[in-house]
Every structure is written in structure tokens, then in C-alpha cells.
Amino acid sequence: MNIINWDWDPTIFWITDSFPLKYYGVFFICGLLLGYIIVRRMYINEKKTIKELDNLLIYIILGTILGARLGHCFFYEPDYFFNHPIEILLPIKKVAGSYKFVGFAGLASHGGTIGIFIAVYIYCRRYKTDLLWILDKITFGVPIAAAFIRFGNFMNSEIYGKPTSGSWGVVFQREDLIPRHPTQIYEALVYLFIFGILLVVHKSKIVQNTNGILFGCFLILLFTARFFIEFFKENQVDFENSLPLNMGQFLSIPFIFLGIIIMVWQLNIRNIKLKYARLKNCW
Template sequence: MNSILSAIHWNIDPEMFNLGAFALRYYALCWLLAFFVSYVIMLRIFKKEGRTQEQLDQLSIYIFLGTLIGARLGHCLFYDFDYYKDHILEIFLPFKWDKNGFQVTGFAGLASHGGAIGILTALYLFCRKTKTDFLWLADRLVVVVPIAGALIRIGNFFNSEMVGTPTDLPWAIIFDRHDNIPRHPGQLYEAIAYIIIFIIIGSLFKSNPNRQKGKLFGIFMVLLFGARMVLEHFKIDQEDFEQSMLLNMGQLLSIPFILVGIYFIFRKPKA
């Protein structure tokens, strides 16, 4: 009882304002900020290295589409396949029609690991089309990905979603829109971890932007997805089927990314 009384209550309305058919949510604002901040930083990097803003604009379109499509498919395939295998159109349409009539659902459900796969796919397609070195670009893109991820996790916090496991720690938060249990603020843990990674990767890039191609990309992969492996312990499972698993889906999906990162860290350069 004392832990409930001492916990911080979080009950903010996810909508900043509502104008009838249009509503602006904090989550959407965080997504927009993530892309804006990333664009500004990447523009400085591009200009410093003799690349044009037009090239960055083209890359931004690839990354934007890759992120959203990958994150959406990741959720539908990794977390809720049993439902979406029978409702294929709902993967791509922000509404559904059932016995209750027409319902606008939005694209409910995005998975960050799917987003990561989407970004890498978009990066590959962009590099193939523009004859850009994939690892050169990857080493620069990873400078901004952590700060974008931190902003998106803050958006999850405003949505009172992806909540943490129960705890009696003094900074426990009761997400009133979820239940009345003091919990770890798992979203904020991730946001803080990503900000630290942003500082580390940014410092490494600034100190030596021309280190061996792919090494900074590898360091990023190990740091970010290693953090995910640890921080998943403080978050509740997203789906019921994860309760019987030794490692939840987020942890399992992180393993291949970590292995790829280790490969690029220790890869021997071609003679």
C-alpha cells in the first residue's frame, strides 16, 4: 500500500489537442521530432563531407518509408501473426470493417526490430540506386538513430504503453491508463540508454569519422541491441505467447543484430 501511495501517477492524455476529426498525439509529435532532429544532424554530416542536401532528401524518403513499413510488418509478423494471417488487408489499411461496422484503427502496432530491418533494407536500396558505399553511409546514419529511438520511446511513455514490470523502487510509476500497479518506467530506461549511446557513437564518429568502414556500425549494433537485451527484463511481455519463452520476442530478435555488430567490429579489412 505504501508503494502505491509513494509512486508517481502518470495519467496524461495522449492527445495534445483534438479538433474534431483531427487530433495531434504526443506520440506522433515525437516521431516527427525524431525525423527532424535526425535530418538536421545528417545534413551537417553530409555538407561537411561534400554531399548535397538533395541526396539527403532522397535518402530521407527511403528511410521514412523503410522505417514505417518495416515497423508495421515487424509487429504483424513477429508479434501478432495469428491475427493478421487472417486479416491481411488490415496490415496495410488504417481501418477495418467487421460486425461492429466501419472502424478507423490507425496502424496500431509498430515493432522497432522490424523498423531496423526496414531501415537496413531502405539503406541497401538507396545505395544500390545511387552507387553509394553502404558501410560508409551506415557508419554515418547510426550517429542519429539512437536519438531518434530515444524520442520515440518518450512517445511510448506519453501513450502509457510498453509499460514496465511491477516494482517498489522510489521512482516507480503508476500508469493510470493501464492499471494501478507501480511499475518500472521501461520506456524511459530505453530512452536514457539510447541517449547515452547517441553520445558514445557521436563522440567516436567525431574523433575519427574515417575509421575502418563498418566498425562504427558494428559498435552501434552491439550497444543498442545489447541494451535492448538487458532492458527487456524491465518490461512486460507485449503478447501472451511470450510468457512461456525463456527470452521474449524482443530479446530473440536482438540476437542477430548483436552478432552482425560483432562481425563488423572484428572484421579484417580487405588487403
């Protein structure tokens, strides 16, 4: 068996005695920047001003971080954070009677997704922009950013999978000596694959002049993949052990149905427009 023994230090170096620079943070930032570059290219191709995208980026960053943090606190550890509310939005933790900087040790991707929705909705209301058009565009940046975040999770030896007897197993030595599914890598590679699918769909005639189809496709693909990969993951919190599905799976289901609803609705609108155009030409 070619088991990989993983014992990489998640800290690159210490900026100060209490402020570490970690691989997770670097991957997080790089993923956001790369996603921005991809969406920026689309704005340029469609003759949109970059200033509009720069404003949107600020909303998305705030929505992602706040949503992911609040999602973790309320979905996974509500009891703890209701008793320690100061730790929800401050990167600190009480250790031995005093607070220390630890970074945000807990970000939930489903919460981040909800945060992005809310941030984009607020942006569109303020700048009078079509919501589905914006969501179609950022759809290309999200899977890239998500893939980089999962690479960061791998560097942190966190969100790993259940034990496996396969030769692809990874021993996360900072946690235990059991070969496990590297579910962080599974997710990252699937997200990159989804990005490729979205590019193909984007070039097809089915999405021309119809906003929302790409976004619906994205929701279905990403959260269906997330739902099935969760079967290989260890539960993040103890209460999930008594549930038929884990929290990640329960939270993925509404997004899958939302994607189906958006796609069906927009495809029907597209078909109605096409029929109307044909009738108009006949007249």
C-alpha cells in the same frame, strides 16, 4: 515512496471527429526531423550534397514505417493479421462491424531496423553509394529518433515495465494501479547515452578511413541495451510468457552478432591497410 501517477491523455486534440493528433505521432516526427538535422550536418561537413540526403530520407521514412508495421504484424500478432490483412497497411480496425481510423496501433522497432537496412540497400544500389558509409552516417540519427519514439510510448502509457517497489515506479493509471518500471524512459535515456558514445568514437582515430566500424558499434550498443532492458518489461503478447526470452530479446541477438561481425571484419581490413601502408613506406 515518490511514486508517479501517470494519467496523461495521449491525444493532444482531435483534428476531425475520427482523426486524433497524438503525442506519439508528434514525437515520432520530431525524432525523425532531429535525426535528419544531425545527419545533414555531417553531410555538410563532408562536402556531400543535401539533395542526396533528402532522397535518402524518403527511403528511410518508408523503410521505417513499413518495416515497423510489418514487424509488429508478423513477429507479435501473425494469427490476427493473417485473418485481417487489410489492417496491416491501413490505419483502421474493425469495431462493432465497421472499420474505424485508429492509426497504426502496433509498430515493432526490430522490424523498423530491418526496414531501414533494406531501404538503404536499395538506395545504395540505385545511386551507386557505399552502403557502410551511409549506415555509419544514419547511425547518429537512429538513436535520437528511437529516444523520441520511446518518449511517445510513455505518453501513450504503453510498453511499460514490470511491477517495482522502487521509488522511481510509475503508475500508468490508464492500465492499472500498479507501480511499474518506466522502461520507455530507461530506453530513451540509454539511446541518448549511446548517441554520446558514438560521437566520441566518431572522433577517434580508430574509425578514420574505415567505414562500418561505427555502424557495428551502434548495433552492439543499442541491441545489447535493448536485450537487458527487456528483462524489466512486461511481455507484449501472451505467447511470450511461455518463452525463456521475450520476442524483443530473441530479435536483438542477431543484430548484436551482426554488429560484432561487421566490427571485427572492418577492423581487420583497417589493420591490413595500415600494415600495407607501412610496408609501402619502407620500400
